[in-house]
Amino acid sequence: MKSNLIAFRLNLLELIAVVMLISMAIFFRFYYQELPCPLCLLQRLGILMTAFGFMLNLRYGFRSSHYGLSLLAAVFTAMVSGRQILLHIIPGSGGYGQPFLGLHLYTWNFMVASGFIIYIAILLAIDRQYRNSVSIRSEVIQYITYGIFYLLLLLTVLNVLSAFSICGLKQCPDFPQPGNFLFK
Amino acid sequence: MMVLVFLLLAIAMGVIIGSSKRLWGIAIFLTDLILAVLVFWSYATDKINIQL
Numbered sequence: 001m002k003s004n005l006i007a008f009r010l011n012l013l014e015l016i017a018v019v020m021l022i023s024m025a026i027f028f029r030f031y032y033q034e035l036p037c038p039l040c041l042l043q044r045l046g047i048l049m050t051a052f053g054f055m056l057n058l059r060y061g062f063r064s065s066h067y068g069l070s071l072l073a074a075v076f077t078a079m080v081s082g083r084q085i086l087l088h089i090i091p092g093s094g095g096y097g098q099p100f101l102g103l104h105l106y107t108w109n110f111m112v113a114s115g116f117i118i119y120i121a122i123l124l125a126i127d128r129q130y131r132n133s134v135s136i137r138s139e140v141i142q143y144i145t146y147g148i149f150y151l152l153l154l155l156t157v158l159n160v161l162s163a164f165s166i167c168g169l170k171q172c173p174d175f176p177q178p179g180n181f182l183f184k
Numbered sequence: 185m186m187v188l189v190f191l192l193l194a195i196a197m198g199v200i201i202g203s204s205k206r207l208w209g210i211a212i213f214l215t216d217l218i219l220a221v222l223v224f225w226s227y228a229t230d231k232i233n234i235q236l
């Protein structure tokens with residue numbers, strides 16, 4: 001029961017981390033007036049996908065298959081951000097967007113995705129959570145959990161709108177410009 | 185295609201939050217993941233070009 005509660009809290013913590021990361025990405029988009037590139041959008045998608053397995057855990061009980069889905073998404077995110085790092089690895093080739101604390105957002109994203117992979121591997125190893133999969137009955141925690149679920153859904157919908165405003169129904173431009181809007 | 189991959193994720197999340205169809209949610213999620221890998225592959229290699 002105790003290990004179950006720890007796993008519950010750690011799952012919830014990951015969801016909060018994803019909400020904060022995506023909110024920050026959206027904030028930077030408006031603060032720096034920068035439109036996300038196609039690889040940046042795919043990284044956002046990967047981070048949001050990482051939350052899916054944790055949502056399944058909190059909704060239906062802890063299963064290793066749920067962690068597996070999140071692990072796949074984290075590996076996908078690391079692949080995409082790794083690719084973007086390699087695109088700009090040659091000295092003098094610059095980078096995409098403004099750096100944050102000395103590193104570009106895709107470099108941060110690679111570190112976050114690598115961190116998620118380690119985090120999920122550690123969570124997977126808590127064996128007792130699968131045996132004592134008792135649902136958390138506290139109403140306050142239920143409200144918080146569902147609040148975060150809906151927040152994640154809202155952020156995903158916002159990204160649908162953002163992707164649509166940048167790419168329309170065509171392939172996304174490599175260097176989106178503010179005037180580059182819908183179907184152009 | 186980029187819009188579609190985000191949309192599918194939103195649908196998968198909506199399904200698991202709003203209903204108890206867990207397997208449907210997982211199926212939509214896996215489809216989305218495969219599509220996302222294809223989109224990434226198309227941007228990384230220019231070998232395939234996925235457009236709607």
